[in-house]
Amino acid sequence: GQEEAEGAELPKGLRGVKHMIAVASCKGGVGKSTTCVNLAYTLSQMGAKVGIFDADVYGPSLPIMVSPDYGKSKLVMDPETKEIAPVEYENVKLVSFGFTTEGSAIMRGPMAGGLVNQLLTTTNWGDLDYLLIDMPPGTGDIHLTIGQAVPIACAVVVTTPHKLAYADVAKGIRMFARLDVPCVSVVENMSYFDGDDGKRYFPFGKGSGEQIQGEFAIPHLVRMPIKEEVSSGSDEGVPCVVSDPLSDVAGSMQELGASV
């Protein structure tokens, strides 16, 4: 996969991108998009030029999580070059099907893969240090299409401490291995919360992140706490690391940023 992509010439709009990083999860609802968005803004705060590509054509969440002008932002295509100009918020470039006039769609897998590929490769990303690709949940056509079309430098896999998550995560890591993409970090999201009583609680259990890290020899494990500000930030369209760059969530994201 990767060799093929590196051998072929990259589309013009992606030639200024230094590193493409996949953010993936195997189940929905574990906090993949939340992690992707907050990691992007953290890398930007650390001084990098960053873009986010929301590859979820069925359920794009980027326009909700980062909504610069309450859903009015749309991608614009240059009529001459046919290149797409990203939406931009706080110096991060954003592309999602949710920013197109068609919005999300109902279609079969192979068609979705083609469409995702088209949006990724016809965008004029300019010069970027990192392009984070928010993968759809699971391991399907879209992952393979993207993995074959562009050289992905590494993957970050997001999971929760639930024992049930283990089998799915393993599947995801193996998929990236087949695409020759190394998984550099596991994010154990919703890892714990700190109560008002000063105690730390582990409502979903402990140790599954470590188990995955050990079994697949993943270099980094980053724990992210359960925090109200994480979900309210997403709901209000301002990532929590933007509104509170000193929180412990921001700390987790800086750790993750250093690992990619």
Ligand code: ADP
């Ligand atoms: P996925 O992309 O895996 O489907 P999302 O990133 O959309 O998951 O997250 C699912 C929901 O959980 C969202 O409402 C999000 O705000 C919330 N959420 C994710 N991580 C946390 C966290 N650490 N603390 C509190 N809420 C969270």
